[in-house]
Amino acid sequence: VLGIMNLVGTADVLFSEDDLRVLNSIGNQIGIAIERCRMHEHLEELVNEKTSRLRESELWFRTIFNSQQDAVFVLTTDQRIINANKVAEKMLGYSIDKVKNLSTEIFHVDHEHFIRFGELMRKAFEKNGAARFEFKLKRKDGNVFPTGHIVSLLRNNKNELIGILSVIRDITERKRAEEEIISQKNRFAQLFDNSPIAIALLDVNDKILLINESFSVLFGYSLEEIEGHVLNDLIVLPELKEETKHYSDQIREGNQINEKSFRRKKEGTIIYVQIIGVPIKVNDKIIGIYSMYVDLTQRKKAEEELIKAKEQSEGMNRLKNFFLSNMSHELRTPLISVLGFAELLQQELKD
DSSP: OOOOOOOOOSSOOOOOHHHHHHHHHHHHHHHHHHHHHHHHHHHHHHHHHHHHHHHHHHHHHHHHHHHOSSEEEEEOTTOBEEEEOHHHHHHHOOOHHHHTTSBGGGGSSSHHHHHHHHHHHHHHHHHHSEEEEEEEEEOTTSOEEEEEEEEEEEEOTTOOEEEEEEEEEEOHHHHHHHHHHHHHHHHHHHHHHHOSSEEEEEOTTSBEEEEOHHHHHHHOOOHHHHTTSBHHHHHSOGGGHHHHHHHHHHHHTTOOEEEEEEEEOTTSOEEEEEEEEEEEEETTEEEEEEEEEEEOHHHHHHHHHHHHHHHHHHHHHHHHHHHHHHHHHHHHHHHHHHHHHHHHHHHHHHO
């Protein structure tokens, strides 16, 4: 029931049964018409609301799509271009309007390169429906550059495969930085391995991570023997444990040390070394220690011999001075008498 139809007249009117049936039929028709109008208005509101939401969703999608810092492609399952954002145009040098419906093969070095790329994606999709890998692409000007890819399958609400979403990032700078890091690492490794100074790389707990050849030569240990051991337990004399602990504490506080002390080789020989400790910092956090040793044993022996020679020289000098002083005294006494008599004789001869 939608409502009531009320007929009002100025005279007494009696409606027959046929009149009532006609009026009832008219009322039903009016009710149906009203209901249809309401339904139409409701449907129109729903359509307008749905359209508004779709437009809003599309606006959000386009905003997100074009605000990405990476190139984004929407592809068919056979890698034909459906759409792409502005970053893709800038990265690859092509106007997207001109490459729509074309194969992404135009971005590859050659056909074989394109086939390998497709195989790489297929293998990844077989595992989990998404892939992350690196591959080189070619710009419109022919320049080949490294890129990182994240690709995933697009499906509709019926889980039917409808396309591929491909996000591409230019990783030229990252690759250059990685190559520089590798170059620096190689230079450091060569310096570390070929240094004439004995070097041990330790963690923050003084445990051995790596040693160079000079360390093995100086102390007699191989890396296999001492890796993971606390260095000071191997080469520090018991009476020097407290001194060494003080050195380690200083380094862990971020200070470098440069000291001289005694250390012990694997076969027990005691050597005199210069000890240089340098903290390794990453973002102001100490992650390890370089412990370096220079053998000063021969130099110390030479210094001790020089000291002995100096002491002997000083002793001889003192002996010489004593001898000369004593000789001076011994000679002066008789000479005074001789000089005295000589003066008397001179006076006598003058007279």
